[in-house]
Amino acid sequence: MAQIAPGVQLIPQTTAAFRSPMSSRPAKAMILAAGRGERMRALTSDRPKPLLEIGNESLIERHLRRLAECGTTDVVINLSYRGAQIRRRLGDGARWNLNIEYSEEGEPPLETGGGIVRALPMLGGQPFLLINADVLTDFDFSSLRLDREHGVLVLVPRPAWREQGDFGLDGGSMVVAAPPSYVFAGVSMLDPVLFEGCGPGRRPLKPILDAAIARRSLRGELHEGLWTDVGTPERLRAARRLAQASASSRR
Numbered sequence: 001m002a003q004i005a006p007g008v009q010l011i012p013q014t015t016a017a018f019r020s021p022m023s024s025r026p027a028k029a030m031i032l033a034a035g036r037g038e039r040m041r042a043l044t045s046d047r048p049k050p051l052l053e054i055g056n057e058s059l060i061e062r063h064l065r066r067l068a069e070c071g072t073t074d075v076v077i078n079l080s081y082r083g084a085q086i087r088r089r090l091g092d093g094a095r096w097n098l099n100i101e102y103s104e105e106g107e108p109p110l111e112t113g114g115g116i117v118r119a120l121p122m123l124g125g126q127p128f129l130l131i132n133a134d135v136l137t138d139f140d141f142s143s144l145r146l147d148r149e150h151g152v153l154v155l156v157p158r159p160a161w162r163e164q165g166d167f168g169l170d171g172g173s174m175v176v177a178a179p180p181s182y183v184f185a186g187v188s189m190l191d192p193v194l195f196e197g198c199g200p201g202r203r204p205l206k207p208i209l210d211a212a213i214a215r216r217s218l219r220g221e222l223h224e225g226l227w228t229d230v231g232t233p234e235r236l237r238a239a240r241r242l243a244q245a246s247a248s249s250r251r
Contacts (some may be wrong), residue, residue: 023129026189027073029141030119034080034109037134039232048082050133052236054243059230060086060133069097070142074131076122080109113203116195117195125192127151127236132186136239137248138226144189149174150217152188153209155182156227161235166211167220175218177210183196183218185227 013190037049044052050060057065060077067075075093079086079102086102093100103119110118116130144152153175165180172186196210210219226246230239 006202007242008172026124026127026129027071028076028126028145029067029072029074029131030076030078030116030123031060032078032112032115032131032186033086033220034061034078034083034105034115035134036081038099039224041233043233043236044081046082047232048086050086052230053238054136054230055199055247058089059136060090060160063131063133064090064096064098064100066092067129067131067141068098069115070140072141073097073099076103076119077101077133078103078105078109078115080105080107081133102200108202111202113195113198113208114201116189116190117200117207118197119202120192120195123192127189127191130188130190132229134230135186136226136228136230137185137187137223139185139187140225141187143189144221146189146191149216149219150194150212151188151209152219154187154223155220156185156223158183159228169220169222173219174216175209175213175220177213181221183229185223186229187223 005171026092033048035048035049038042040049045185051058053064064075075084083104101122103122105115105118109115129141129144133182146152155167158181162183165182166184167183168179170178187195194208209218226242228235228239228242230236
């Protein structure tokens with residue numbers, strides 16, 4: 001469920017160890033597109049969820065367009081379920097003036113953490129944007145910056161269809177484990193240092209984020225604009241209505 005309201009500006013404060021500042025927008029991004037989308041039922045029986053359409057473009061094409069608009073030049077996309085369809089649809093990214101590389105995971109997919117670890121050689125040694133393919137949002141990707149923290153997570157108010165949130169925020173905008181008042185929006189900027197010591201194979205992202213929270217090295221940015229997770233057929237229909245309303249309001 002999207003909520004339309006002015007964004008909240010948060011001032012970063014941290015006690016995390018300094019690694020390297022990231023004051024300019026990242027040149028590289030990763031889009032997570034390997035999931036099967038089982039809750040979508042028949043809608044993903046013959047296509048991967050990132051190719052479901054919102055208006056006149058698919059979920060993943062929307063992200064690519066907006067990444068190009070904010071100055072990103074290189075995108076890594078992880079693939080598993082019906083990944084060949086995504087590769088055929090997007091090609092090398094030239095129509096967005098992007099360079100797309102694909103990280104093939106095979107079956108079963110490596111989960112989020114394992115997929116990132118596999119893609120790290122393509123992403124290089126600098127912080128990168130990470131975006132879930134199956135979210136609809138108007139968040140400005142170019143606004144994310146790292147200072148002394150090792151990651152920044154975009155958080156949204158907990159929607160009605162979520163029984164509980166994922167994370168909380170303290171008074172200084174650092175992500176905390178409790179109370180979990182907010183939901184992770186599936187948009188973040190992460191420093192590869194978070195994955196040091198992580199070997200290949202299947203691995204969730206949550207324990208990696210939890211360890212960073214314990215070190216007070218994750219900042220949160222609260223987004224109160226357009227956002228929804230396209231996780232079910234009902235939320236896909238809602239996303240299409242929201243996108244149409246958002247487009248109409250800009251005319």
